[in-house]
Amino acid sequence: MKTKLSALVLAVPLVLTITGCSMTDNDSDEVPSGGTSTSRDASDAMEKVSSGVYDLIGVKGKASDSRPTVTDCSGKDTKTYFQILHPWSFTPASASDLDVAMERLKAELPKNGWKIVDYGPDTSKNKNVNLVADNDEKKVSVKVIAMAKDEPPMLTLDLVSGCYKVPDGQEVERF
Structure with a gap:
């Protein structure tokens, strides 16, 4: 589990790089x-x-129990600017539903205010299918990876926000 969480955290800069322009x-x-x-x-x-994205998956399964965390905005004052990162995973009840879940996200995200900016296999030996989408209205990006060859097969999801500024007189609360 720690390895997968580390991989998720390492993927965040990639999400920001891929989606930063689009939002x-x-x-x-x-x-x-x-x-x-x-x-x-x-x-x-x-x-x-995240709950809205979960609802779009549309197949039975279990989501990991993770909470959003506060991260820094690159190049900005860390006392007043922050982003929110929410990494989580989804394990379908049936391994065969992994592809169904990914196809549903590909079809349903655009109907719900998301723009798909990247879709296809990555360069890993497993050729995991990746989906990256932006929601300009919510200022959030999501990167979904279908890890079909993992045991159990699962989707990993990283949602990351735009860069927030705290209200005047307040500082960023870290958690």
Whole structure:
């Protein structure tokens, strides 16, 4: 489990790199603004977004029990700017439902405000299918990896927010 969690955390910069351009209003590599929020409120909002993605999977299975965490915004003051990261996984009740879950996400995310910006196998020896999507309205990106050759087969999901600024007079709460 620690290995998989480490892999998820390492994948976050990749998610930011792949999706950073798409969530902005211009052609820069800058991570978009998430607006002004406390860490707790932004975390609660991210849990709702994750729950919505979970609902789109549409097959029986079990999601990991993980909570969002606060990360730094690259190049910004760490006392006043932050992002929310929510890594989690989904294990379908039946291994054969892994492909069904991935196809449902590919079909349903765009119907629910997400733009798919990348889809296809990665360069690993397992050729895991990756899906990256942005939700400009919510300023959130998701990277989903179908790990079909793992035991058990599962989806790993990393959701990452735009860069928030805490309200004046407050500091970022880390958790």
